[in-house]
Amino acid sequence: MPVMNDYLPLARFSFGMGDRFGHQGRAQLGACVKAAALGVDFIPVWNKSNREHAFIGTEPASVRAEADAAVEALGWTKPYHVDADHIRLETVDRFIVPSDFFTIDVADSIGKPAAAADVKAFVDRHPELVGSVSIPRIDRPFEITRAEAERVANTFLLAAQDAARIYRRIRDAKGAASFITEVSMDETDSPQTPPELLILAALADEGIPLQTIAPKFTGRFNKGVDYVGDLKQFEREFNEDLAVIAFAVRRFGLPPSLKLSVHSGSDKFSIYGPIRRALAAFDAGVHLKTAGTTWLEELIGLAEAGGDGLDIAREIYAYAIGRVDEFCAPYAAVIDIDQSKLPAATAVNGWSATQFTDALRHDPRNPGFNPSFRQLLHVSFKVAAGMGERYLSALAKHEAVIARNVTENLYERHMKPLLAGP
């Protein structure tokens, strides 16, 4: 078994954060600075997908520039990374120079059959994955017939081959030791079962020094709001996933830093406890990926500032409420908006700053909190993009109040419960 050692190592705890408009890098890094005081390092990873760049009209190099500037301004001396999020072979090229973390999205290839000879060769190569397969710390063995192993191979082998093509393109361009590889499967229809996570064997066969894998977990990971699903089942599956990863590292020679990546990880307050307990039990790390939660803090900060800031926040809502169906359609799988709970634009135009921030800020104990209002604004960032300079200059003008909200949201509501508990 060849041991993989040619890669840029990723720390045990890493925190992905997105910044649609590129103004909150310092405030986001400020949350990592505060987290260091808890005695654990959350290594910052700035992520932006090709899709987001297209919506906002930005280039991947802008994320590198923002990260470098934030690190310089705060005197951050630990590692930090720039993640080309959800890239594919046809979109990777312009990310290669500015990024050192690549989230290779193979969702489109999952379920498409690989060449029959490749499937046969894979199952022949892995007799340990057929029969009664015991994975330490999973209480019952998996009984896997050859036919089932072939089914799993047929579901995932092409995806692993695809990931390898993308990995090699990046490696050949910038050198294996200069980047981190993640493979994401979260944007698929059904969650992967622990035996299906043995796609890790196929990724190892391809020589990919994988350090994070983003499975689709059970339950709903709606944008910007809490987890919806069976918490007990989530906890059991998360623990089983950790067991499979530990097994795969030993059995297939994957990097010892390999860990789970939780996408749409912001605002999932009810699973942070189960995740924290599982990580402690397995002595494991995690990558938590967030993005849009920071854009909502920009809106909260603008509203809190009052005056022209509050005007912009109300205007964005008024525009969005007029186009609910259009705005929500692309996100149907990742939002649950109750349209009857959406206030009319005329009502919101009469709201005070506090009424607006109470409805928007993710504090479920606040009686004014309105998750439908929050989710609609989550998917409405294109309205702000359309405002152009007016929006950006408001961000600059109200920087102090916005930054306070951005830092507090990431630190108090995300990093602290994950690392230290409530």
Ligand SMILES: [Zn+2]
């Ligand atoms: Zn994702």
